[in-house]
Amino acid sequence: MESMERCEFRPLLSSSKGNREGFCHWLSTVRLSRIIFCILIVLVIVPIVTHYYLSSVGSEQSESFHSRNKLDLPDDLGSAKATEVKVRIEEMLRIKMSVNNELRDLEAKRQKLQSEISSLGMKIEELKNEAGRKVIELDRIKLSISQAEVAHLEILERNQPELRLPDKLEPNLSNDILPMPNLEAESNCSIYSCVDFSRCSLISNFPVYVYPFSGEGYEERISASLSQTLNYNPHITSNSQEACLFIYVNSSPESELRKNLVTLSHWAGDGRNHIIFNIAFSSKETPTILSHGKNQNSTYGRAMIVQSVFQTYRPHFDLLVPPLLGPPGSDVWYDLPSITPARRRYLLSYSGQSFGSSPEVQSTLEQLTASTSSDEFYFEFQCSNPSNKTDTSLCGTIQTRSAVLQQSTFVLIPLPPTDLTSLAVQLRLYEALKYGSIPIMVGNHNAKFLLPYEDVIDWNRALIKLPTSRLPELHFYTRAVTDRDILAMRRQGRVLWEKYFGSVQSIVDSVVAVYRHRIGIPPPAILDEPSPSVFNETFTPLKTEAALQDVNGDLDENLGPIEPAYPSPKFQRNLTFSLLHGYEMWNTWTHPFHLFPQTPYDPVMPSEAKFIGSGLGFRPIGGGCGGSGKEFSENLGGNLPREQFTIVILTYQREQVLIESLARLNGLPYLHKVVVVWNSPRPPSPDLKWPEIGVEVHVIRTLKNSLNNRFLPYDVIETEAVLSVDDDAHLRHDEIIFGFRVWREQRDRVVGFPGRFHAWDLEHKNWAYNSNYSCELSMILTGAAFYHKYYNYLYSLVMPQAIRDKVDEFMNCEDIAMNFLVSHLTRQPPVKVTSRWTFRCPGCPVSLSEDETHFQERHKCINFFVKVYGYMPLLNTQFRVDSVLFKTRIPHDKQKCFKFI
């Protein structure tokens, strides 16, 4: 079925046909001119030669005639004349014969010479081509040498040892490293005044120790999922000596808690570096809410408090978390409603009793329903069925509440008049985000809008805060929000909910990540996938010389220097990434839970920096003077330092096709390595000859035949740029290099060749995959596309498992899944480059029914992925990227960027 995928790609423009036509044309002109030439030669030379011979022979004979004439004439004139004439005629005939023979010989000689001339001419032509090729090759080698020299100079210039990690801080176990807090100081605690940083070395990876807890006293479900999820957190250590933070999970009443605290092995008198994770409220009708500094008896010293309800709160020190309600940790998308349509049945809903205590508010809201507009409202001020679980201000069960929320565009969440927050508020927020109703938090002037993860999450993007006195303006406000903004806020709410609310795992991970963020330690590095070679240690695969291939049609075009392998630098921004991108890390495109070796979001420097002081690795075009043609091909230019790319080829039991594809890569500039993902359980045949193409070819053994293997973050991929190609894809070198240059400027997007789109099926009211010609596209197939290695991590480790499962189920759609992922994160369409896109499909089964199931599966995938994301993340694009001087008229002595694209 892989090959079926290939079948879709028909060559849009058969280059071989074009070539053949060109060749014929050339041939015909050559023949014609040669024939004319030959005729001319025959017309000119033959008469001259004939004339010459005839005249010389004639003059000889005429002399002898004369002598004979003189001698013979006096004798028998009559008979003598007759014999003489006869003899002469015979002689003439003989002469004619010999002349004819000579002419024939000459003609043969001439033809031989002619053919020799033409063969020599061809040889000259060949040698000329060869010379041209050699010159280009020489140029290429010269360029490569000069590039190598620059790289060498750079290494010398840098002239500093690699950054050495500092010695790890040793925790000072003395109790008086910090002054003991008094009540007042305790309530002013901040990370800097109350945490012992000597325990938390920058390079320690933020180890966290969790005091053992039993299920006793805990609600069973939470206890089980907590202990389970804590084990999955990469920060958790069993060595309490090295820990930076200590987590104590509490479910007891306050009096009991205080007794327990002082017995903790690392409490150190004041609970420094301790987090009290208080889950007592979730199982009790009257929750235990921890409150520091109220009196001498309720002091928790320097311990930080994490819970879902607060009466006193120390900003950037304590942490408000959502209630632990979700499953332990798995995909949480399946009971979330779709984000669309923007406007639901009720413009606004509220059900509960908090507003009941405020008759004016209630009457303001009731006036809304009485208003003449067509908007519908759902208000319930007296709970017919109060939720008995936690708080009587909440009506109904989760089922009845969710039914209303799923039909509400906005939902009101009143804040408690005096407290910071309440469990009811947190539950309402949790449910509103889950069911896609945009929360409007309403509070009076005493209320503080304390929201979960307050210091890292930008809540303005997901909810609206209103003072109570603005309620009369509420209708206007909600009507004024456009559909676009509604969808943006609802989508953001859903993203936040999935990342930080949805499962116990996500809450535990978030708590640890927030404290790590506050203390300023980088997240743990995300792990690469090992890449076992398909060959065992004793086996050396056969190699064969790969010729520079003419099939690329670009042998006479220098596309760039052939450099030694140069992996992209990694883990350069461990410490600064969360400072510069902390906002995006928590709120938009990446996860705060992992440190990535590279991301597509390196900031660019002001242009002059690469000439003044920070030029390391930059390869400006023409040394900074710019240029086209030669100058352009010599340097990468752009706004970022030089780099190379890795080609990843997924292959399944098509050895010869693969070998041919590999051979075509010979001499490709900027290529770092070729990674072949060997999806077949059968190892390659031992007599297979692997072409030498100037770069390492690493063949990875896979555990199972899965298309998801294409996107595993293999450790052998050492560059940021990854070019994913099918084993039979036929891309020309200039197309690849151009694609690479384009990707360098669109690093967070999929950049490639075969475009497809998602079409709305008017009949079935759902999405359909479409590969017809169209002026709008929304996907670039990863059979030939560049993308950032960062997306390999996200695809394999962060994207919902259900999507990868669907890919395995159908053995199809991995390319669609990648496009969904990237568009979901960036809210940008992919980038299509150049018109030329040649594709070969040797021996491809093109049975229509197979094609049909292939398409049906892709329709199903699209609609399933939409369900997982809650909306259609793909976006349309109507443009295609060509090189700057493409089709520009330029003077004859100037060159373009590329010859053909």
Ligand SMILES: *[C@@H]1O[C@H](CO)[C@@H](O)[C@H](O)[C@H]1NC(C)=O
């Ligand atoms: C620990 O801190 C105390 C108080 O600042 C200091 O006197 C002591 O020397 C420190 N111990 C070590 C091993 O650094």
Ligand SMILES: *[C@@H]1O[C@H](CO)[C@@H](O)[C@H](O)[C@H]1NC(C)=O
């Ligand atoms: C705590 O903060 C209050 C005001 O926020 C200030 O008046 C007081 O001096 C602070 N106390 C300490 C010990 O820093």
Ligand SMILES: *[C@@H]1O[C@H](CO)[C@@H](O)[C@H](O)[C@H]1NC(C)=O
């Ligand atoms: C603190 O606790 C002690 C003993 O448990 C008790 O005697 C004392 O009255 C308490 N003080 C306050 C202010 O609650």
Ligand SMILES: *[C@@H]1O[C@H](CO)[C@@H](O)[C@H](O)[C@H]1NC(C)=O
């Ligand atoms: C009220 O509590 C009982 C017993 O805990 C439970 O069975 C029932 O489902 C609860 N009702 C609601 C509406 O939560």
Ligand SMILES: *[C@@H]1O[C@H](CO)[C@@H](O)[C@H](O)[C@H]1NC(C)=O
């Ligand atoms: C950055 O983090 C990586 C992965 O944890 C580590 O290998 C590297 O040494 C760190 N580099 C710096 C400069 O902190």
Ligand SMILES: *[C@@H]1O[C@H](CO)[C@@H](O)[C@H](O)[C@H]1NC(C)=O
């Ligand atoms: C290594 O692989 C070759 C070819 O696949 C096979 O013939 C040989 O037996 C293998 N050797 C070992 C030690 O597995």
Ligand SMILES: *[C@@H]1O[C@H](CO)[C@@H](O)[C@H](O)[C@H]1NC(C)=O
């Ligand atoms: C593609 O185009 C053809 C001809 O225009 C049309 O018959 C076919 O239905 C189209 N396919 C899809 C999937 O839209």
